[in-house]
Amino acid sequence: MLLEKMSKKIQILINNKNYFAQEGQTILDIAIKNNLFIPTLCKHPDLKIHGKCRVCLVEVEGLGVVTSCSTPVENGMKIKLDTPDVARARKINLEMIFAEHIEKCEFCVQSDSCALKDSSKKYAAPLARFNDRKKNYPVWHFGALGERAIKKKKKEIDEKIEKKDVELRKKQVKQHGTGFIQFDASKCIDCGICTEICREKQTVDFYETHGKGYLTQTKPTDDFKRDCTYCGQCVVHCPAGAIQGVSHWKNVEELLENKQDKVLVAQIAPSIRVSIGEEFGMDYGQVVTEQLAAAIHELGFDYAFDVTCGADFTTYEEARELIHWLESGKNRPMLTSCCPGWVKFVEFYYPDFAPHLTTTRSPHIISGILAKTYFADLIDKKAKDIIVVSIMPCTAKKQEISLYRHKLDSDLCIERLGFEDYEIATKCFIKHNENKDELRLPAVDYVLTAREFAYLLKRNKIDFAKIKPRAMDSPLGEYSGAGVIYGASGGVMESALRTADAFLRVKKKFGSLEPVLLGKNFVSDKKRLSNIATGRIDFKEVRGEQGIKEATVKLGGIKLKMAVVNGLGNARALLDNLAARRVKYDYVEAMACPGGCIGGGGQPVPVSSQIRIKRSVALYGIDKDLKIRTAHDNVALLKVYRDYFQGDEAVIESLLHCRYNKIDRGGYKEV
Amino acid sequence: MKTHPLIKKIEQAGLIGRGCGTFPTAKKWQAVLNEKEKEKYVICNASESEPGIFKDEFILNNYPEKVIDGINLAIKTLGARKGFIYLKPSYYDKFRQKLEVLIGDDKIELFSKKLGDYIGGEESAMINLMEGKREEPRLKPPFVTSIGFLNKPTLVNNCETFYDIALIDRGKYEHERFFCISGDKTLPAVFRFDEKITVKEAIRKSGLYPDFPFFIQLGGKMSGTCLRRDQTDDLSIKYYAGLFIHSYEKDEKQLIRSWLKFFAEESCGQCVPCREGAYRLYNLYESGGYDKELFTDILFTMENTSLCSFGKMATVAISSYFKNIKQEKILDWKERLTCY
Helix, strand or coil, X not given: CHHHHHCCEEEEEECCEEEEEECCCEHHHHHHHCCCCCCCCCCCCCCCCCCCCCCCEEEECCCEEEECCCCECCCCCXXXXXXXXXXXXXXXXXXXXHCCCCCCHHHCCCHHHCHHHHHHHHCCCCCCCCCCCCCXXXXXXXXXXXXXXXXXXXXXXXXXXXXXXXXXXXXXXXXXXXXXXXXXXXXXXXXXXXXHHHHHHCCCCCEEEECCHHHCEEEECCCCCCCCCCCCHHHHHCCCCCEEECCCHXXXXXXXXXXXXXXXXXXXXXXXXHCHHHHHCCCCCCCCHHHXXXXXXXXXXXXXXXXXXXXXXXXXXXXXXXXXXXXXXXXCCEECCCCHHXXXXXXXXXXXXXXXECCECCHHHHHHHHHHCHHHHHCCCCHHHEEEEEEECCCHHHHHCCCHHHEECHHHHHHHHCCCCHHHHHHHHHHHCCCHHXXXXXXXCEEEEHHHHHXXXXXXXXXXXXXXXXXXXXXXCCCCHHHHHHHCCCHXXXXXXXXXXXXXXXXXXXXXXXXXXCCXXXXXXXXHHHHHHCCCCCCHHHCCCCCEEEEEEEECCEEEEEEEEECHHHHHHHHHHHHCCCCCCCEEEEECCCCHHHHCCCCXXXXXXXXXXXXXXXXXXXXXXXXXXXXXXCHHHHHHHHHXXXXXXXXXXXXXXXXXXXXXXXCEEEC | CCCCHHHHHHHHXXXXXXXXXXXXXXXXXXXXXXXXXXXXXXEEXXXXXXXXXXXXXXXXXXXXXXXXXXXXXXXXXXXXXXXXXXXXXXXXXXXXXXXXXXXXXXXXXXXXXXXCCXXXXXXXXXXXXXXXXXXXXXXXXXXXXXXXXXXXCEEEEEHHHXXXXXXXXXXXXXXXXXXXXXXXXXXXXXXXXECCCEHHHHHHHHCCCCCCCEEEEECCCCCCEEECHHHHCCCECCXXXXXXXXXXXXXXXXXXXXXXXXXXXXXXXXXXXXXXXXXXXXXXXXXXXXXXXHHHHHHHHHHHHCCCHXXXXXXXXXXXHHHHHCCCCCCCCCCCCCCC
């Protein structure tokens, strides 16, 4: 406001029409404000101006052809948008950009929202007048080797094993999956957005630019001190679709075609319901939960579950842990751990803080585990017969499901889940000296990003507008408002505070958290106890788009200092401050992506601050309208605690908790 | 507004930047002086990456004390924290010892770029390199006079400019400039001429006037403008640091190819028209029967839409060659006689 008052108001002419502007604004700013279309490629509202693509050209009297993104307005400036010179230069620049990008549109999940395709059509610039100069550029998969494989590889070199053995080991290394982020250099248009978002916003700095001239190439770094966190911010910001999460949609499609006797479960993340509609031309922030449930069934899945239910479990456990943490005098702060990008960031860059992460697993892992244990028992199936597919706003979740710690314990499998093949498998393991990972069942088998899922629906000609909505399936499709707001920055903390508030009252009344462990439903209980469950609901101080939010909250008579961060750059600042003891917090929520999951790396493109705000407003809207708004009121959850866990802390510990450690750098490979 | 007697003197002398930027030096100094930021820097640009130009080498060899004098004057006048001399690697090896002795306790540091590449001579690319970043020109505005080295106001002047300033300060400036002449059959030499003489006079005075059919490239061997003999008659040397004498017997294809290859390889790779355009021009020309309309379209795009002046410079030699030497009139080869 102050700045605006200070800067002078000036007048400019665009296409012979008068427009008002502030000093310091660019021509493009004014054009956008007044709905005048100027094409752009390398400009993103989240980043500062690059001026690399030279597509947003306009003609200014006296200056000639200039880029509108980088030219500040001056009083009396005469601007023309579509002159012959502008059209001529813009067409050549577009064509030369297209010549860098090898079209692989057939299997590109972003082919429907492709900025390159659109401008090719709009400006009649042929996609292929020049020969494709990047034909032989590689495709990289980040994280493809896995931390263990890298260690192994290092050892191999040390020990100088015979050639034969190395090849054998290489085969084993290959089985470590295909990585999590895919960067196709033959589609890259060298705009530098990925490098900048990774370096400036996320402070991960995984991309490097090598060479000059036409040999300029963006590559993953070889520095062992830097590693990709798979947050996917480069993915949602890339204008050319060159970076994607390693696709799982092909596997899912195969699975749907060849189902056999498996039970297929799809579960949707909280934030998907307000964003995926965009892929079908709906407004930003349109809620499509029921359409999603219907679409999942239409595709051929047997059950449509909601990760929001898993989020309630996370809240329930995290609130319990928070109270233990505060009472045990453990080193504070307690850090949330639902965001795998953030977890990887802490484990790799700040391993000293790894013990501060809450041991509660992330929501979709919990609901995956419950689908394979509790739900499997319900429908009388074995864990291995249930295939869980998560539909996520996230690319890092692809890495999370591959982690050893998030796989079902094999001992537990024999005992509780009837994993009969265990013994045979053990023998195989000894024989082939394979990694023990293979023996464990993953909690979730595949992760589809919102884009991948929308692409899958489009391939099957399923349209949200025409589908008949239906409710999510029971029991793991029942959720509270607290779970829904997990999708926005601050949501995890708010949910945990709502429940911790109630737990503290339980503790005061009963002296321990025993009733909580047993899943006691206080709402439906006798009247005099029902007020235990109802407490403070709204914690508006932790909501909002800001990168770092601080709040002091009074909980059960204790004053707690909270911080909520989103974006890894902000997270780094916070951890640096904590490490240097400049600040002190009791509880910190962190998300790797700006705005939390609603700005996640698996969300539909484009994203911008305004779009993220619309999505988060929609999430808080759902929460507000729901009858059940706290995790400890979720009946489905309480039923699991009462009937399935039966207060057995060992079972809860093994199913819902895990540990975090320092990790080494993951790899990347050319495929 | 603050002023300084030295800046007034420079203004009266009418000194323009000797690095071919042709920007009035006094204005640049005034701009840095006006900045409120206390931390300021001065950089002497002796990167001299244009082939066929070697006057900085001559100056550093013969008058290094004047250059350092000039830099010290700038540091004093602007209240700068530090001065740098930014040198081409070969110059660094050659002049390091001599310069270090002369600098002594002054607040001047030598900086050698790692590679002898072309774009490092652009002031903002140079500053990026000095900060340890990638060698890419920055978007302007902001200009380096307000946000330069370490985001502080920075004065960047050519080596010769500092030399001239030392002279101005002592009242010995005589409106002369250094001028390099070299060519296919001409040995390279540096001369000191009155800046008002014409190019033709300069060649005559140098005693290097060729006895074979020739055309010249004014401003350097790569980015200079190609001119016929008759076009040099009333062109002042004021804005140019030298010229290259081409023999008409030369293989035309090889000449054009050398220009195109140079710019395709030396582009920093940041913006599309320069990175892709230079490569496509080279590629088209190499492929033989190229589409001339497309060729001019790319030249037009590079000239008008490149991020820095490098992309514009990359088109000068080739379009002036077609226009002036081959005198092709079929297509709109640009009207251009100025050097960037």
